[in-house]
Amino acid sequence: MKAILKDLGLSDVNPGAGTGTTWLKCGGEILESVSPIDGQIIGRVRQASVADYDKVATKASAAFKEWRMVPAPERGHIIRQIGNAVRARKQELGTLVSLEVGKIAAEAEGEVQEMIDICDFAVGQSRMLYGLAMHSERPRHRMYEQYHPLGPIGVITAFNFPVAVWSWNAMVALVAGDTVVWKPSSKAALTALALSKIISRVLQENALPEGIMNVVIGSRNEVGERLIADKRLPLISATGSVAMGRHVGQVVASRLGKSLLELGGNNAVIVSSQADLDLAVRAILFGAVGTAGQRCTTIRRVIAHKEIFNPLSEALIQAYKQVVIGNPLEDGVLMGPLIDGQAVQDMQKALKELESQGGRILYGGEILSGSIYDAGTYVTPCICEARNDYPIVQEETFAPILYLIPYDTLEEAIQYQNNVPQGLSSAIFTRDLHESEIFLSHMGSDCGIANVNIGTSGAEIGGAFGGEKDTGGGRESGSDAWKTYMRRQTCTINWSREMPLAQGIEFGID
Numbered sequence: 001m002k003a004i005l006k007d008l009g010l011s012d013v014n015p016g017a018g019t020g021t022t023w024l025k026c027g028g029e030i031l032e033s034v035s036p037i038d039g040q041i042i043g044r045v046r047q048a049s050v051a052d053y054d055k056v057a058t059k060a061s062a063a064f065k066e067w068r069m070v071p072a073p074e075r076g077h078i079i080r081q082i083g084n085a086v087r088a089r090k091q092e093l094g095t096l097v098s099l100e101v102g103k104i105a106a107e108a109e110g111e112v113q114e115m116i117d118i119c120d121f122a123v124g125q126s127r128m129l130y131g132l133a134m135h136s137e138r139p140r141h142r143m144y145e146q147y148h149p150l151g152p153i154g155v156i157t158a159f160n161f162p163v164a165v166w167s168w169n170a171m172v173a174l175v176a177g178d179t180v181v182w183k184p185s186s187k188a189a190l191t192a193l194a195l196s197k198i199i200s201r202v203l204q205e206n207a208l209p210e211g212i213m214n215v216v217i218g219s220r221n222e223v224g225e226r227l228i229a230d231k232r233l234p235l236i237s238a239t240g241s242v243a244m245g246r247h248v249g250q251v252v253a254s255r256l257g258k259s260l261l262e263l264g265g266n267n268a269v270i271v272s273s274q275a276d277l278d279l280a281v282r283a284i285l286f287g288a289v290g291t292a293g294q295r296c297t298t299i300r301r302v303i304a305h306k307e308i309f310n311p312l313s314e315a316l317i318q319a320y321k322q323v324v325i326g327n328p329l330e331d332g333v334l335m336g337p338l339i340d341g342q343a344v345q346d347m348q349k350a351l352k353e354l355e356s357q358g359g360r361i362l363y364g365g366e367i368l369s370g371s372i373y374d375a376g377t378y379v380t381p382c383i384c385e386a387r388n389d390y391p392i393v394q395e396e397t398f399a400p401i402l403y404l405i406p407y408d409t410l411e412e413a414i415q416y417q418n419n420v421p422q423g424l425s426s427a428i429f430t431r432d433l434h435e436s437e438i439f440l441s442h443m444g445s446d447c448g449i450a451n452v453n454i455g456t457s458g459a460e461i462g463g464a465f466g467g468e469k470d471t472g473g474g475r476e477s478g479s480d481a482w483k484t485y486m487r488r489q490t491c492t493i494n495w496s497r498e499m500p501l502a503q504g505i506e507f508g509i510d
């Protein structure tokens with residue numbers, strides 16, 4: 001462990017604020033990064049105070065003036081180097097992610113791969129920051145739109161994707177000509193520092209000024225509040241719970257800033273009587289148990305046709321029984337610990353509520369004890385029978401709890417699927433074209449992501465990622481999500497020697 005930390009440039013106590021090239025002597029309290037695998041302290045961070053945050057934001061504002069003048073393809077050239085540097089450290093970064101948040105190695109490296117992929121995407125985007133050209137209604141006029149860099153951007157990220165989700169925002173913001181102030185989750189502070197160090201090296205090698213890529217680790221109540229209220233940051237992109245996003249959205253809106261919110265999901269898979277059940281079981285296993293149920297895209301509900309409800313639940317229980325739970329760095333382990341003791345308690349509380357509301361646990365849900373389990377936060381993944389309208393089913397519990405809900409008609413299934421406050425991801429398993437097209441049509445899923453014959457999680461970076469309703473409405477990562485990180489300008493140029501007005505208005509003196 002020590003060797004990996006050293007290799008990633010981390011020491012026993014690390015400064016919690018940096019401007020890309022300089023690390024601040026921070027004035028906040030010491031934060032211990034505790035591994036959920038065994039409760040051991042991995043390293044420490046001297047957190048940033050509000051004053052430290054202010055210094056960083058000042059640097060980010062100053063650097064924006066320079067970074068925006070670097071031609072976009074040149075910015076892409078820097079991002080290519082960042083992507084290559086991360087490629088060279090993929091395994092070490094993956095291990096740190098496993099140690100800090102408890103993901104199994106394959107998934108931890110998978111999210112580092114997401115960062116590498118978004119870097120490649122951003123390099124390509126650097127030559128494709130296109131605006132449209134329109135035909136003016138006035139003679140000898142030219143009209144077009146262009147996209148300019150927006151400013152220093154605030155990025156708040158959650159513990160569960162400490163590499164990928166930040167990079168979707170940060171790499172796209174960088175290519176857009178923005179500077180970034182990143183406030184990562186305190187539960188994944190070391191991963192954030194390791195990434196920041198990799199990027200610092202690239203920025204330094206290219207003799208770029210400080211303030212382009214900044215990180216601030218500090219308390220949510222002080223540093224977080226200051227960041228979201230900071231008028232210098234025209235856009236705040238925040239990933240996390242609905243409650244957090246509601247607050248961030250309100251504070252940012254009150255200063256008329258822009259916010260990009262990627263909040264909770266309550267993702268369902270409809271399994272039709274026409275489904276390939278084997279395919280469905282494999283997808284549900286990964287979607288519900290992967291990352292120990294701590295993805296915003298985790299499958300939380302399976303809405304199963306009555307005809308296949310019993311065989312499907314039997315097959316899922318058999319599959320769940322084979323899940324090896326343990327140290328996420330060991331071969332063969334499919335599920336690591338939950339992030340912390342609070343998450344274990346939240347899961348237990350949700351299961352109690354389910355039972356009091358009339359639901360039934362079919363498999364799992366225990367807290368594991370004995371040997372390695374005692375020092376960590378391990379549970380067995382859980383399958384329950386439930387109804388969609390139970391209050392607990394309407395909520396996102398960030399744990400591996402899967403609710404099985406029977407349905408009769410596709411119309412009813414879609415109604416259940418949509419009848420929750422959240423709207424992130426959704427899927428249908430069917431071999432019937434008619435059913436899948438209904439699901440994808442405007443009378444179908446109301447989510448930001450809708451899949452056929454694949455699960456709800458594991459989205460590719462090339463698509464726009466995000467969801468509707470309480471999920472917040474933001475879109476990040478691929479497609480045209482880059483536009484959120486830029487300001488659009490409509491330009492009209494008169495190359496005639498006349499002054500015609502739009503709408504044919506005559507106005508003036510002879």
Ligand code: UN1
Pocket residue numbers: 114160161164165239294295296297298456457458459460
């Ligand atoms: C999240 O949980 O916040 O689609 C993001 C997925 C991953 C990202 C999840 N690519 O599951």
